[in-house]
Amino acid sequence: MILLLLAINIPGTLYGFYWYWGQLQNTPPQFLIFVPDSPTASLFFVFVLIAFLWKKNWPIIEALAAVTLIKYGIWAVVMNASTGLLGGSLNWQHYMLIFSHAGMALQALIYSPYFRIKSWHLAIAAIWTLHNDFIDYFFGMHPYLSSYLMPHISSVAVFTVSLSVLSILTVYFVSVRNKQLKLTIQ
Structure with missing residues (x-):
């Protein structure tokens, strides 16, 4: 299953970076790492899958993958x-x-029981994600939006930050708190 997911996620990640290519060419260098949102999320997951093949866990990357994929x-x-x-x-x-x-979000939820995320790993992912939102909407580095959405950019920004918080909370409840409760019960 991991090999199948790699066979899907690697080309998807490459296509995602290709999709952002035009925007990346016009992005100031200090913002480059924050522009390709979805392919960076799937790249984190590719690293998680590779670690799984090696029978390892990289919890910070798992936290980044889980939050950003969702x-x-x-x-x-x-x-x-x-x-x-x-x-x-x-x-x-x-x-x-x-x-x-939709598959990106779903795979994060399916694989989250195998993640070894602790609160501090999630805190790093939260800082990354919220900082990315700040760069996207304060400096205008957000992904391409259709002309139908641009008049609603303020609402898109509020939705995006709210979705970041919801994603962080989801990972907390699914991956961090759930494991803490299991340890407490045992």
């Missing part, structure tokens, strides 16, 4: 669907993005 998975689904709801026409690429990003 966040950007849901974010892309909502942004693409919102474009359609606001009158934009959706083509096969929009639907591919909707299904592939």
Whole structure:
């Protein structure tokens, strides 16, 4: 199963970086690492899967993968669907993005029981994710949004930060608190 997920996530990650290529060419160097949101999330998960093959856990990378896969998975689904709801026409690429990003969030939830995330690992992932939101919406480095969404950029920013907090809390309850409760009961 891990090899199958690598066979899906590696090309998906590469395609994601290709998708951001135009935006990356116009990004100031200090922001480059924060621009390609979804491919960076799936790259974290690729590293997690490689560690699993080596029978290892890299908890900081697991925390980064879990939070960002959930966040950007849901974010892309909502942004693409919102474009359609606001009158934009959706083509096969929009639907591919909707299904592939839903899969990102789902795989984070499915694999979270195997993660060894502690509170401090999650704190690092939270700082990364919220800092990324700040860069995206304060400095305008957010991913490309359709012309149907741009008039609602303030709402998109509020939604994005809220989704970050929800993703962090989800990982806390699924991966951190759940394991703490199991240790307490034993």
